[in-house]
Amino acid sequence: MSESRLERRFAALKSEGRGGLVTFTTAGDPDYDTAFEILKRLPDAGADVIELGMPFSDPMADGPSIQAAGLRALDAGMTLRKTLQMVSDFRAADDTTPIVLMGYYNPIYSYGVDVFIKDALAAGVDGLIIVDLPPEEDDELCEPANAAGLHFVRLATPTTDDARLPKVLTNTSGFIYYVSIMGITGTKAASGDAVRAAVTRLKKHTDMPVAVGFGIRTPEQAAEVAAVADAAVVGTAIVERVKAGLSPDGIAGPNLVEGVVGYVASLAAGVRSARQG
Known part of the structure; x- marks a missing residue:
């Protein structure tokens, strides 16, 4: 198989x-055209990998901000088919920029697993992060996705101990996503020492890249x-930058896209400065 994106x-x-820098946005938030304008400008702003959220009505692992983004997208008529179209x-x-779809099973x-995999590959999707499918359910989606050439990115958490980790890493590909704090998204951040210890431990079990998320808000934290x-x-x-650019009635304001892109550029500058010297 040829090397993937x-x-x-x-x-x-x-x-x-x-x-x-891996960036996450919700497909269709606050509307298709605005979300697509953000998406296509993320690489030039410095995003190395893009996670694109698939809006879902019951996103149990997400905090209030991403829940609200999903509801805005659904209210604007976003569907999984339109996400693939995006x-x-x-x-x-x-x-060249890898896109990983993130969401729920x-x-x-409902779309149909086989049809979804076929359509996702045709659209140019590189991988999936499905937060509510544990390794015990790999035959549902993970195994057919891997067989077709779609990476299946798994989450590891602070409670994923050394006994559980090999099971989590089975059939995982692309990278491992380390969730640095317990709880829902966007609530707090882990210390640098805790992240370093976690990455060191994960690297003892896998040669895959380790991406770390949850709670990163500033260029310095990134x-x-x-x-x-x-x-x-x-x-x-x-x-939250998307929300900040909305009018009181939820319409995208004139500076919304620039606000998001500028913020991502600041994060990218932080990331690129991390190992200098």
């Missing part, structure tokens, strides 16, 4: 001697994580 990107980051539209101009199950991990993941804080 994710593999090429992390190999490039390693050769550059730096950690990467990736396809993005690929018309960018065939229910919409994929730099601290990128100094020890293969990538820093920022989601909630980006989604």
Whole structure:
């Protein structure tokens, strides 16, 4: 099998001697056109890998900000089919930046697993993060996705001990996403020492890149994580920039996209400064 976009990107980051920036936005938030404008500008702003959230009505692992983003997208008419269309539209101009879809199994199950995998590959999706499918359910989606050439990125947490970790890593590919704090997204941040210890432990079990997320809000925090991990993941804080750009009636304001893109550029600058000197 030829090297995937994710593999090429992390190999490039390693050769550059730096950690990467993984950004999360919700597809269709606050509307298709605005969300797509943000999406297509993320690479130039410094995003190395893009996580694109699949809106879902019951996002149990997400905090209030990402829950609200999903509801805004659903209210604007976003669907899983339109999410795949957004990736396809993005690929018309960018065939190098990896895109990983993140979300929950229910919409994929409703869409039809085999059809979804086929359509996702055709659209240019590189991988999946499905937060409510544990390794014990790998035959549902993980195994057929891997067999077709879609990476299946797994989450590890502070409670994923050394006995559990090999099971979590089975069938995982692309990278491992370390959730640095317990609880829902966007609530608090882990210390640099805790992240360093966690990455060191994970690296004893796998050669895969380790991306660390949850709670990163500032360029300084992103730099601290990128100094020890293969990538820093920022989601909630980006989604909150989208909300900040909305009018009182929920319409995208004239400065929304620039506000989001400028913020991502500041995070990227932090990440790129992490290992200098």
